[in-house]
Amino acid sequence: xxxxxxxxxxxxxxxxxxxxxxxxxxxxxxxxxxxxxxxxxxxxxxxxxxxxxxxxxxxxxxxxxxxxxxxxxxxxxxxxxxxxxxxxxxxxxxxxxxxxxxxxxxxxxxxxxxxxxxxxxxxxxxxxxxxxxxxxxxxxxxxxxxxxxxxxxxxxxxxxxxxxxxxxxxxxxxxxxxxxxxxxxxxxxxxxxxxxxxxxxxxxxxxxxxxxxxxxxxxxxxxxxxxxxxxxxxxxxxxxxxxxxxxxxxxxxxxxxxxxxxxxxxxxxxxxxxxxxxxxxxxxxxxxxxxxxxxxxxxxxxxxxxxxxxxxxxx
Amino acid sequence: xxxxxxxxxxxxxxxxxxxxxxxxxxxxxxxxxxxxxxxxxxxxxxxxxxxxxxxxxxxxxxxxxxxxxxxxxxxxxxxxxxxxxxxxxxxxxxxxxxxxxxxxxxxxxxxxxxxxxxxxxxxxxxxxxxxxxxxxxxxxxxxxxxxxxxxxxxxxxxxxxxxxxxxxxxxxxxxxxxxxxxxxxxxxxxxxxxxxxxxxxxxxxxxxxxxxxxxxxxxxxxxxxxxxxxxxxxxxxxxxxxxxxxxxxxxxxxxxxxxxxxxxxxxxxxxxxxx
Numbered sequence: 330x331x332x333x334x335x336x337x338x339x340x341x342x343x344x345x346x347x348x349x350x351x352x353x354x355x356x357x358x359x360x361x362x363x364x365x366x367x368x369x370x371x372x373x374x375x376x377x378x379x380x381x382x383x384x385x386x387x388x389x390x391x392x393x394x395x396x397x398x399x400x401x402x403x404x405x406x407x408x409x410x411x412x413x414x415x416x417x418x419x420x421x422x423x424x425x426x427x428x429x430x431x432x433x434x435x436x437x438x439x440x441x442x443x444x445x446x447x448x449x450x451x452x453x454x455x456x457x458x459x460x461x462x463x464x465x466x467x468x469x470x471x472x473x474x475x476x477x478x479x480x481x482x483x484x485x486x487x488x489x490x491x492x493x494x495x496x497x498x499x500x501x502x503x504x505x506x507x508x509x510x511x512x513x514x515x516x517x518x519x520x521x522x523x524x525x526x527x528x529x530x531x532x533x534x535x536x537x538x539x540x541x542x543x544x545x546x547x548x549x550x551x552x553x554x555x556x557x558x559x560x561x562x563x564x565x566x567x568x569x570x571x572x573x574x575x576x577x578x579x580x581x582x583x584x585x586x587x588x589x590x591x592x593x594x595x596x597x598x599x600x601x602x603x604x605x606x607x608x609x610x611x612x613x614x615x616x617x618x619x620x621x622x623x624x625x626x627x628x629x630x631x632x633x634x635x636x637x638x639x640x641x642x643x644x
Numbered sequence: 645x646x647x648x649x650x651x652x653x654x655x656x657x658x659x660x661x662x663x664x665x666x667x668x669x670x671x672x673x674x675x676x677x678x679x680x681x682x683x684x685x686x687x688x689x690x691x692x693x694x695x696x697x698x699x700x701x702x703x704x705x706x707x708x709x710x711x712x713x714x715x716x717x718x719x720x721x722x723x724x725x726x727x728x729x730x731x732x733x734x735x736x737x738x739x740x741x742x743x744x745x746x747x748x749x750x751x752x753x754x755x756x757x758x759x760x761x762x763x764x765x766x767x768x769x770x771x772x773x774x775x776x777x778x779x780x781x782x783x784x785x786x787x788x789x790x791x792x793x794x795x796x797x798x799x800x801x802x803x804x805x806x807x808x809x810x811x812x813x814x815x816x817x818x819x820x821x822x823x824x825x826x827x828x829x830x831x832x833x834x835x836x837x838x839x840x841x842x843x844x845x846x847x848x849x850x851x852x853x854x855x856x857x858x859x860x861x862x863x864x865x866x867x868x869x870x871x872x873x874x875x876x877x878x879x880x881x882x883x884x885x886x887x888x889x890x891x892x893x894x895x896x897x898x899x900x901x902x903x904x905x906x907x908x909x910x911x912x913x914x915x916x917x918x919x
Contacts, residue, residue: 357779378779389768389802396709396772399750399758400780419762420799424769428759429751 332505336473339368339496342435345480346405350376357397357404359383361390366496367407367437387412391420391432398430403484409443410436410493414455425489426462432489439469439493439529440580441621443613451613457585459491460558467558468511469493469529472501475555478509486511493529500533502553514561516568520550523636523643524568524575528554528587530618531578531606531627538632549576549636557587562594569595574643575603576636580627583607602642604635645859648691652858655725656686660887660915662721666734666744668908673738673746675891676898678718680822680855680882681710681789685722687861688787692869697727700754704782707757707773711766712791712820713747714900720744720753728755764797766790767817771807774815774875785869788817793825796834801846807875808847815875816868817848821855822884826899843877855880856887887915 330336330344349356350372358380364370372380383390387408394404407413413436414421425432436455438444443451459467468483468490470476476494483490502517509515517532518539527535532553539549550568554561569575575595577588588605595601608625622628659682667673689695693706710719717737724731729743736742743752747761758773760766770788777784790800807815821839823830830836843850849871851864861880868876885891885898888911894901903911 381775383802383806386799386802386806388764388799389771389806392765392768392799392803393772393775393806395765396758396769396774397776397779399769399773400776402776402779420765420768423759423762424765428749 330477332473332477334501335498337496337498338470338473338476338494341473341476341480342494343368343371345477346372347375349484350379355401355403357381357402359390359394359404359406361385361387361408361412363408367435369407387416388420391417392424394432395424395428395430398432403431403433405433405435407435407437409450410439410455411450411452414452414458414491418458422462426465430489431487433483433492434489435492435494437494437496439495440608441618441625441627442495442497442530442580444617444621445615447615448613453582453608453613454585455493456557456581456587460585460590465489465491465558466556467491467493468556470495471529471532471553471555472499472503474501474503474505474507475509478507479511479555482511495530499530502532502536511556512559512561514564515553516550516564517553518549518551520548520572522548522572523550523640524565524572525549525551525578526554526565526575526587526591527551527578528557530580534627534629534632535578537629538636541629541633542636547636547640554587557590560590560594562598565591565594566599569599569601574601574639576606576632576639577603578606578632581607583609602639604639606632606635649859649862652686652690652862655690656683656858657915657918658725659685659718659721661912662724662731662734663717664888664903664908664911664915666717666721666737668903668905669735670738671904672900672902673717674714674900675903676824676884676894676901677712677791677820677822678715679886679888679891680884681715681718681820682887683856683858684789684818684861684880685718687858687865689722689726691862692865693787695755697755700728704784706785706787708787708789709758709760709766709770709773710748710789711760711770712763712789712794713761713766715789716744716746716748719748719756723753723755763791763794764799767800767803770815770817771803771812774812777814784814786815788815790817790819792819792821792823792830792836795819795836804843804846804848811873812875813872816865817875817877819877819879820882821879822882824884824896824899828896840879847874848877849874851878853878853880855882887918889914
């Protein structure tokens with residue numbers, strides 16, 4: 330499909346599933362009464378045998394997926410991210426990952442993207458939950474271009490994957506047709522003074538902050554890191570050795586998310602002064618994304634100020 | 645009594661002896677809930693299930709998911725008895741590096757079809773396997789054994805509702821209704837009654853039978869396989885620890901208990917003498 334600024338992530342997702350379900354009889358899609366939201370409802374009509382809806386029963390959805398996987402099917406299960414993580418933490422851990430079943434778990438509307446659904450639906454902990462589970466890859470798409478390139482690689486990855494999917498159209502940071510390697514972090518902009526490591530919605534924020542700092546003579550390297558497990562430590566450490574300090578940016582709790590992963594990698598390989606932009610000891614709340622960015626200090630200005638503090642420590 | 649029933653009873657006896665040998669070799673284990681399902685395992689592996697010990701992953705095989713995963717030693721005892729691995733290996737139960745862990749693990753044990761142990765999850769996986777069987781048109785029957793205490797888990801009923809409403813009729817589920825759980829009797833902790841009514845209300849065809857009677861189990865499974873359009877529940881009214889007097893006498897205490905060398909000898913004698 331042709332991708333532009335208006336392309337919705339969920340349309341990329343549905344388009345991929347439709348193609349795969351057509352060409353590969355192993356693909357199964359399971360929803361738990363949010364198929365209208367994820368866009369997968371259309372597939373239930375097109376593939377009535379292989380697009381199931383179990384109703385509001387996420388644990389059962391996960392177990393059924395695991396059972397289908399034991400039969401060689403490759404299930405994609407979808408719900409809002411809080412329910413595709415904390416609600417099914419034990420089923421994802423035992424029936425999927427511990428049992429080594431190849432299930433792809435899709436959690437939509439991560440963090441502040443939950444907007445008007447508010448605190449009950451606003452997961453800042455989903456990545457932390459999955460980071461604690463062995464053998465599952467965690468992928469947070471940056472934009473529609475990257476997501477379209479990532480999905481075939483995720484499909485071919487023979488182990489469980491958690492996809493933290495924004496349903497709408499976050500700004501494009503990749504050129505249409507850009508190449509993408511699921512196992513590699515992407516250096517979007519080179520710089521020498523500080524390394525930004527960002528994921529999801531915060532990649533654009535990192536680029537905007539880097540542009541502002543550039544005007545002040547500060548050169549930030551911006552690394553887009555959509556996969557925080559397994560982490561591309563090599564790319565990060567190479568950059569830390571060059572810049573000597575780091576700032577992470579995520580639409581997630583700083584405890585257990587990308588910031589934690591990067592801090593751990595830095596501490597073990599190349600300790601540098603750093604700060605983690607992200608949600609700190611707060612629950613979600615209702616509001617539009619712009620308001621929520623203020624509440625959780627996720628604005629470009631927050632990143633600029635934090636970068637300067639980190640640079641002061643370095644110097 | 646016809647020859648087949650005598651054969652199945654003999655198999656159940658051997659499974660019980662294997663359970664005692666396995667658990668005695670490490671000195672402690674979930675012996676009560678293992679002994680209570682020896683008879684249904686004998687009927688399934690001795691007669692109804694299609695499988696190949698030489699090819700445990702054989703396409704089109706019938707599958708058993710023991711959702712009460714702590715009954716792993718019972719499942720291993722049956723698998724060893726029908727040739728999936730040597731009976732001698734049962735003595736590695738729960739020892740470091742074993743292929744026979746306390747709770748069922750499909751990646752470790754030949755013949756185990758699903759990993760289980762975090763209670764409530766195996767029935768959903770069985771529903772998934774039953775759907776997989778229908779999609780792949782392999783004609784398999786998917787069997788699941790759930791615990792009575794396990795039936796207090798909400799996920800059991802999520803799976804039941806879906807199986808019933810979607811007429812998943814290649815699924816035969818057993819409840820090991822020994823009426824005891826770790827902390828007490830099911831009646832005093834969180835009563836399941838009326839249990840058969842619950843399963844009927846979830847659109848299952850239900851049998852309510854003496855759960856340690858191989859003849860009754862065989863008859864119920866035969867009937868269940870012939871019913872189409874509905875999933876099936878066979879409530880096995882079992883005795884926890886069945887076949888070994890001191891385990892039966894321990895009642896709730898038999899959920900996990902010590903089995904010494906002298907216990908082992910006494911138990912094997914009783915099993916050998918029983919029928």
